[in-house]
Amino acid sequence: MYFDFHVHSAFSEGESSLREIAAQAKILGYHGICFAEYFKDKETMEKLKQELEQVEKEVKIKMFLGFEARNANELKRLVKLRRKYDVLLVRGGDLSINRLGVETPEVDILTHPELGRKDPGLNHVLVKEAAKNNVAIEINFRSIMLSTKSTRALVIKHMMENVKLCKKYKAPIITCSGAISHWQLRDPKVLISTAVMLGLELKQAKETVSSVPQKIIEQIKERSSGKWIMPGVKEL
């Protein structure tokens, strides 16, 4: 079972509708996708939830609602509303937000920590925190796909360093397309092959698109069961 947990639709910075993305994901062989949108207000969130449910029934693919926090204030607001949506992503790139992302147990994924940086954006301290708080570090395929020449070489180098640290400290790694259009969605085998090229074993690379997202889905189910209070605390 393959999942892509970082896709933007027209609700945030994306170009394609939920329906177009869901249909393309099904063609490519995904079992589920998570839309990572930017948080506006509760009303938009409810509207988005309803549309997701409708498209899920039509296209018959599992769909999850996620929000990507772009700064500390947004993250604070989203942590407060944690029960109301499925996946919490943090848009990495800035050192302070990278640190905040890996230190917050409510966060599921830290996206592209190396974005726009001259260093990998993570060190051993941050990766240990990510492993402790079970925050998955993302390999973003769009960062590789849309960059060229020396920029692409730099992005790949930083990703390799992050992968090396994650392997050493056993922090979860997730590979996502990071697509902003349904034409940027990629076959899961492409994402697996990219993870292999970045230094993971084939088995580990497969886990980044299957078992790591499945663990996040288990957490979603646990959270929505009503017994969940906060990370690590639940009613018996």
Place this chain on the structure above:
Amino acid sequence: MRLRVLPPTLREKRRYIFFKVIAEAPVEYSDLEAAVWNTMLDFLGEYGVSKTSVWLMKERWDIKEQTCIIKCNHLSVPAVIASLGLITRLGDTRVAIKILKVSGTIRGCTGR
């Protein structure tokens, strides 16, 4: 004079990657060929491509189904698949590549 064929143990182990082009509009083989070579040379470099022993099989291009087979050695399958994933456009058409099967024989790929 022709060279003698290498014994099987000394031959390179081949893999055939069967893929489908999902595009806005039907694409031509020439566009696919240009995109595959340009992307692979950009991503892997000339030395990297030489190590993959890659070859796009023109005779296996199915214009109706928009499928084709790319040949490489068994060690470079991830590199070739990752490179195929980097193809975003064929000419002016936006595309995505779907990997259908990886096999050691052409018959294993196509089932024919």
